[in-house]
Amino acid sequence: MSLLDHYDALLFDLDGTVYRGEEVIDAAPAAVAATHRAGVTVRFVTNNASRGPDEVARHLTALGIPARPDEVSTSAQAAAQVLAEKVTGTVLIVGSASLEHEVRQVGLHPTRTADDDVVAVVQGLSKDTGWRDLAEACVALNTGVLWVACNVDPTLPTERGQLPGAGSFVAALRTATGREPIVAGKPAAPLMVEAVRAANADHALAIGDRLDSDIDGAIAAGLDSLLVMSGVTTAAQLLAADTRPTYLAADVAAVTEPRERLAVGEQADWSVEDGTVRHRGDGEPDPFTLLRALAATPPGGRFEAADDAARTALAHLGLGDGLA
Structure with a gap:
């Protein structure tokens, strides 16, 4: 079961999640299109107050993500x-x-x-x-x-x-x-609460790239959340913080992936015991699967690789020195 099978609305953050300034994030057009095809409501929820819904919708459409003003919620x-x-x-x-x-x-x-x-x-x-x-x-x-x-x-x-x-x-x-x-905006609840109301959603998922706004905002509004690593948050910042998302992925392409695979928690391919990281899978090590396992540990931990696969994955996440 993917995220699209589990939620009736996806609340997409914009800056760092769907685009960076004038450049679309590669995975975003296909992810939003897949959400529409699945019959899941789309809301674009942005803390950026410099543009109105009409302008945001035009900008998204120009980037290859067709959007209507009534799909946009701004701070x-x-x-x-x-x-x-x-x-x-x-x-x-x-x-x-x-x-x-x-x-x-x-x-x-x-x-x-x-x-x-x-x-x-x-x-x-x-x-x-x-x-x-x-x-x-x-x-x-x-x-x-x-x-x-x-x-x-x-x-x-x-x-x-x-x-x-x-x-x-x-x-x-x-x-x-x-x-x-x-x-009014994230991480405070008003913007998220209004977006859920506008989406007429019973079970919405908030998606964003910032712990201190998107994920904390989801928590304040009582929503599940997906943290994407396409914006400002680094692996080290995530592991040092008290905040944890429900799910974790490289980018918004994850909306079509199995929900259980994306959840923060223990991972079959990785062992994390007393700060020692071991790869126990047969295939190519997935750094983001490792990050989901590391995010289930207490904040501020130190990690040491027990094998080459773990060393490579930690380095990919910017944790090559073992510091969270």
């Missing part, structure tokens, strides 16, 4: 819903035009200056954000108004590598004001 939408539940009036925007649009959609009045009668600040990623934008937000926040952040991802995966994400800009205001925002 900007989740942030607007959080604001609508807590305030009425004028909200200072630090972020993109799409975030401003979502704020209007819930009946609030966006502004870009703290001189207006501001009742809240909402902050999301915009590549055009500068000092003046942060200064206006700082003035408003120092009066004690509500602060909602679309997400706190410190970096954004792109075709050029890791670049500053929304969390880096949030950190600037946190430092300047000493305050903490309410977070």
